[in-house]
Amino acid sequence: MKLGKVHYHIVNGIDEAISLNQTHEGNAKYMAGGQSLMPMMSLRLIFSEEVIDISQLPDLKKCFATKERFFIGSGVTHAMIEDGKIEDPTHGYLQHVAQGIAYRGVRNKGTIGGSIVNADPAADWPTALLALGASVMIKTHAEEIETPIGDFQCGLMQTSLKETDLVKGVFVPFLSEKAKWSYVKFCHKVGEFAHSIAAIVIDPELRIFNAILGAAGDKPVLLPHLSKYLSSANIKNADLDKDLNDLLDSDLLENTFHLSSSYEFNLHRSIVKKAVMEALKK
Numbered sequence: 001m002k003l004g005k006v007h008y009h010i011v012n013g014i015d016e017a018i019s020l021n022q023t024h025e026g027n028a029k030y031m032a033g034g035q036s037l038m039p040m041m042s043l044r045l046i047f048s049e050e051v052i053d054i055s056q057l058p059d060l061k062k063c064f065a066t067k068e069r070f071f072i073g074s075g076v077t078h079a080m081i082e083d084g085k086i087e088d089p090t091h092g093y094l095q096h097v098a099q100g101i102a103y104r105g106v107r108n109k110g111t112i113g114g115s116i117v118n119a120d121p122a123a124d125w126p127t128a129l130l131a132l133g134a135s136v137m138i139k140t141h142a143e144e145i146e147t148p149i150g151d152f153q154c155g156l157m158q159t160s161l162k163e164t165d166l167v168k169g170v171f172v173p174f175l176s177e178k179a180k181w182s183y184v185k186f187c188h189k190v191g192e193f194a195h196s197i198a199a200i201v202i203d204p205e206l207r208i209f210n211a212i213l214g215a216a217g218d219k220p221v222l223l224p225h226l227s228k229y230l231s232s233a234n235i236k237n238a239d240l241d242k243d244l245n246d247l248l249d250s251d252l253l254e255n256t257f258h259l260s261s262s263y264e265f266n267l268h269r270s271i272v273k274k275a276v277m278e279a280l281k282k
């Protein structure tokens with residue numbers, strides 16, 4: 001299908017983009033990489049006659065370090081992260097996630113900000129960033145607001161953004177040398193969205209013990225029993241397989257996933273188990 005008629009606007013700054021959107025009563029759509037927006041507009045899943053191109057704004061590509069965290073501008077592309085063009089405060093985790101997104105053409109254009117705003121439950125950044133305990137910097141017409149990513153994504157392709165709000169970027173922690181992580185996703189073919197994703201981040205120094213499951217419900221979720229287990233200092237290898245089976249039975253059943261089949265249940269269980277084993281080996 002072809003794109004309908006749109007007015008295409010190029011802006012010179014973040015404030016100009018927001019003001020322009022206000023003049024259209026919030027009905028304009030920001031375009032970052034266009035990798036989700038353009039297909040969805042072409043399929044008439046998103047309706048808008050106004051597109052504001054924010055892909056060339058230098059302010060949205062800015063990255064900087066504070067004492068404990070690293071800020072990644074929303075306009076940073078998956079490819080920039082994959083290629084190490086920005087610092088990786090996570091000892092390779094961000095780079096690993098980026099290189100597994102779709103294929104290179106998509107990664108050249110698609111951005112970290114566009115991905116989290118699109119809020120597809122099977123997309124990579126929403127799950128990966130939740131495991132890091134990231135937070136999102138939102139620019140409204142009046143102020144800047146920082147929101148934990150877990151509160152930012154409200155549901156299936158839904159976020160806490162108001163119509164004219166723009167995501168400036170995300171804060172992620174500098175993981176300590178003791179951190180362990182893994183990120184495992186299952187899809188039938190390269191370039192497809194995942195059928196299951198497990199992200200594990202364990203950093204005793206930062207008190208991060210997160211096991212996140214993506215592509216299972218309407219948004220990525222923390223697996224509470226498993227996450228608590230990962231915080232215990234004496235995980236015994238001999239008991240690991242049984243422990244994981246028990247914990248995942250509880251976590252998967254207690255969450256309101258629409259696990260329509262035992263296939264899905266077993267798929268998620270296998271992917272999470274694989275991710276835990278990989279993380280603990282590091």
Ligand SMILES: Cc1cc2nc3c(=O)[nH]c(=O)nc-3n(C[C@H](O)[C@H](O)[C@H](O)COP(=O)(O)OP(=O)(O)OC[C@H]3O[C@@H](n4cnc5c(N)ncnc54)[C@H](O)[C@@H]3O)c2cc1C
Nearest residue numbers: 030032033034035036037102110111114115117123124167
């Ligand atoms: C064939 C194909 C395969 C793909 N496979 C995967 C995959 O395996 N894993 C994966 O994670 N993703 C995948 N994607 C999606 C891809 O990663 C997109 O790049 C991403 O979801 C959207 O990023 P974007 O920069 O292109 O955003 P756009 O498409 O430009 O925008 C997406 C949405 O976010 C809004 N938006 C964008 N930036 C901002 C901002 N700064 N502030 C406020 N609103 C904003 C737009 O208005 C729009 O609603 C795939 C895409 C394609 C086409």
